[in-house]
Amino acid sequence: MDRAARSYLDHNATSPARPAVAAAVARALTLPGNPSSVHAEGRAARQALQEARARVAALVGAAPERVVFTSGGTEAANTVLSGALRRRGMPAPTRLMISATEHACVAVGHRFPDTMVEILPVDAAGTLRLDVLADRLDACRDEAVLISVHAANNETGAVQPLAAIVRLARAHGQALVHSDAVQAVGKIPLSLDALGLDALTLSGHKFAAPKGVGALVLAEGVSLEAPLLRGGGQEARLRCGTENLPGIVGMGEAGRIAHAALAAEGLRLATLRDRLEAGVRALAPEAVVFGAGAERLPNTLSFAVPELEAATALIALDLAGVAVSSGSACASGKVARSPVLGAMGVSPALAAGALRVSFGWNSDEDDLQRFLEGFERVVSSLYRRRGQAA
Numbered sequence: 001m002d003r004a005a006r007s008y009l010d011h012n013a014t015s016p017a018r019p020a021v022a023a024a025v026a027r028a029l030t031l032p033g034n035p036s037s038v039h040a041e042g043r044a045a046r047q048a049l050q051e052a053r054a055r056v057a058a059l060v061g062a063a064p065e066r067v068v069f070t071s072g073g074t075e076a077a078n079t080v081l082s083g084a085l086r087r088r089g090m091p092a093p094t095r096l097m098i099s100a101t102e103h104a105c106v107a108v109g110h111r112f113p114d115t116m117v118e119i120l121p122v123d124a125a126g127t128l129r130l131d132v133l134a135d136r137l138d139a140c141r142d143e144a145v146l147i148s149v150h151a152a153n154n155e156t157g158a159v160q161p162l163a164a165i166v167r168l169a170r171a172h173g174q175a176l177v178h179s180d181a182v183q184a185v186g187k188i189p190l191s192l193d194a195l196g197l198d199a200l201t202l203s204g205h206k207f208a209a210p211k212g213v214g215a216l217v218l219a220e221g222v223s224l225e226a227p228l229l230r231g232g233g234q235e236a237r238l239r240c241g242t243e244n245l246p247g248i249v250g251m252g253e254a255g256r257i258a259h260a261a262l263a264a265e266g267l268r269l270a271t272l273r274d275r276l277e278a279g280v281r282a283l284a285p286e287a288v289v290f291g292a293g294a295e296r297l298p299n300t301l302s303f304a305v306p307e308l309e310a311a312t313a314l315i316a317l318d319l320a321g322v323a324v325s326s327g328s329a330c331a332s333g334k335v336a337r338s339p340v341l342g343a344m345g346v347s348p349a350l351a352a353g354a355l356r357v358s359f360g361w362n363s364d365e366d367d368l369q370r371f372l373e374g375f376e377r378v379v380s381s382l383y384r385r386r387g388q389a390a
Contacts, residue, residue, distance in 0.1 A: 006321040007367035011360030012154050012183060012300060013325055015208045018257060018361060021250045025210060028249035035243055036234060045245055052252025059255040060181070060200060061191025062217045068238045069215050069248050073182040073203030074105040075228065076216035079239070080178050080199050081110035081148060084226040087176055087198060092225070093146035097136060099128045099160070100343035106148050106180050107339075125293035126158035126344050133165065137172040145175040151184035151200070155340045155356055156291035157300030159188065166196040176222070182206050182214075186258035187297050188266060198222045204247065208361055209254035213247030269359050270298035272368055276357060277301055279372045284308075284379045288350060290341060299360060304346075304353035305379060307386070313355055313378050320374030322367075325356050 008016065017025075028048060033041030035049045050064070057064040070076045086092060096112040100119050110117065118136060121129045128149055137145065147169055152159045162179055169175035178199040184190050186207030192200050199222060203214040216239075218224070224238050231240035258265075273296075280287050280303055290302040304310075310326035317324055341351040357371065 005366070005370075006323065007363075007370045008323045009357045009359060009363065009367060009371060010323050010325050011363070012157075012206070012356065012358035014205045014211065015360045016362065017205075017210055017250065018208045018254060020257060021209055021254045024253035025246045025250040028246040031245065035245060036232065048249050049243055049245060052248045052255075055252040055256045055259070056202075056215055057217070059259045060185060060202065060217055061193050061195075063193075063220065065236070066192075066218045066220065067215050068218070068235045069213065069243055069251075070201075070239055071212055071244070072214040073180065073201050073206075074109060074214075076201035076203075076214050077103075077105040077148075077178075077180050078109040078111075079224065079228040080201060080216055081106060081112070081146070082226070082228060083111055083146075084224045084228075085146060085176055085178065085199060086223050086225050087219075088221040088223075090174055090176070091144040093144045093176055095140055095143050095145045096148065097133070097145060098148045099150065101126055101153050101155075101158075101340045102148065102150055103154060103180055103182070106150070110148075112146075122343050123293075124345050126153055126156050126291045126340070127294045128160055128165065130161065130164055130168065134168050137168055137175060141172065143174065145169075145172065146178065147175055148178045148180065151179045151181040151190060152188070152297050153291070153340060154183045155338060155354070156294075156302045156344075157183075157297035157358075158291040159184070159295040159297065162195050162197065170196070183297065186255070186262070187269075187299055189262060192217050192219060204251035204254060207254050207258050209251035210247045213244055213251050215251070265361070266298045269363070272359050272363060272365075273299060273301050273357075276368055276371065277303075279368070280375065283372070283376050288346075290344065290346065290354065299363075300356065300358050302354060302356045304350050304355065305382065306350060306353070308353045308378070308382050310353050310355055313353070313375075316378045316381075317371070317374045320370070320377065322371050322374045324371070325358075326354055 031045045033045040035046040054064045097118045169177045176198040181200040182203045185202040205211040284305045
């Protein structure tokens with residue numbers, strides 16, 4: 001193992017662009033035309049755009065014409081949750097229901113009145129309480145509802161029961177279902193059509209595409225009554241403005257690679273994650289793994305060791321050449337309690353030590369070993385301090 005090398009294990013924040021993706025972006029930069037132009041150069045740009053659209057559609061199990069490119073997952077989610085989402089023959093949603101562990105782009109990115117937003121609880125593993133959702137839908141039988149639940153949590157990797165959520169929505173009769181699928185796309189099989197979702201949103205840089213490009217995907221019969229951006233009519237008038245062609249082409253290439261390797265890569269990453277979890281437990285038997293009782297993304301491990309502060313561990317691991325992140329939000333140098341872990345019932349003291357390790361396409365055995373070596377030094381220091389205090 002190269003002792004001078006670093007291990008980047010923060011793919012849930014951003015997964016570095018694959019070399020093939022960077023090459024595709026470079027080629028797209030040489031296309032001079034605007035995709036909306038009718039001349040040969042414009043048609044070439046348009047063809048590249050449509051090829052990328054088809055590749056992203058295949059990755060999420062949808063028709064290409066239902067894919068609308070955006071600047072990222074946040075714009076896509078904000079657009080869907082603006083109150084403009086419509087299913088043919090149904091009234092406009094007036095009430096929003098979200099899980100207690102949603103990303104901020106959903107939790108604070110919507111445009112529903114606060115009095116019409118319901119936050120649904122999760123269990124100790126971070127999974128949505130379906131019984132509560134069923135009760136709330138029954139109580140709102142005469143209202144049109146928009147349900148928004150992420151496909152997988154960015155901190156713990158907990159995968160949500162989307163198929164069951166959709167079944168409850170259909171039984172209600174006037175409920176739409178959106179999923180922020182940013183963390184799930186490219187990591188686990190996910191099909192908009194097979195699940196019966198009305199809309200899902202994704203972000204390219206989470207699956208090794210460039211930063212600053214994403215998409216919203218709509219089911220057949222679902223539309224946006226009032227797009228967030230208006231202007232020249234691009235993206236079937238659902239998201240106006242000249243398309244970010246290099247970014248979109250890069251996302252298409254990343255989607256093609258992820259789709260082709262989904263099963264094999266999922267197995268490889270799950271093996272790394274499970275070996276890491278075993279290594280962490282061997283070094284710190286009292287470690288608590290968050291989301292352990294739920295299905296999790298194959299690449300994600302979130303855990304804490306009692307009395308070990310995340311800020312201390314992050315600095316020590318960084319100095320050891322390992323980049324990971326905390327499950328807690330940091331502001332002004334202070335570690336705040338993670339809303340996700342709080343919703344799961346994790347104590348503030350334990351949540352303050354949450355660490356998230358997320359593997360990706362370029363992660364390997366050396367990265368695993370480098371983390372465990374650095375982590376061993378961290379917990380050894382903790383145990384020494386405990387011994388001195390005793």
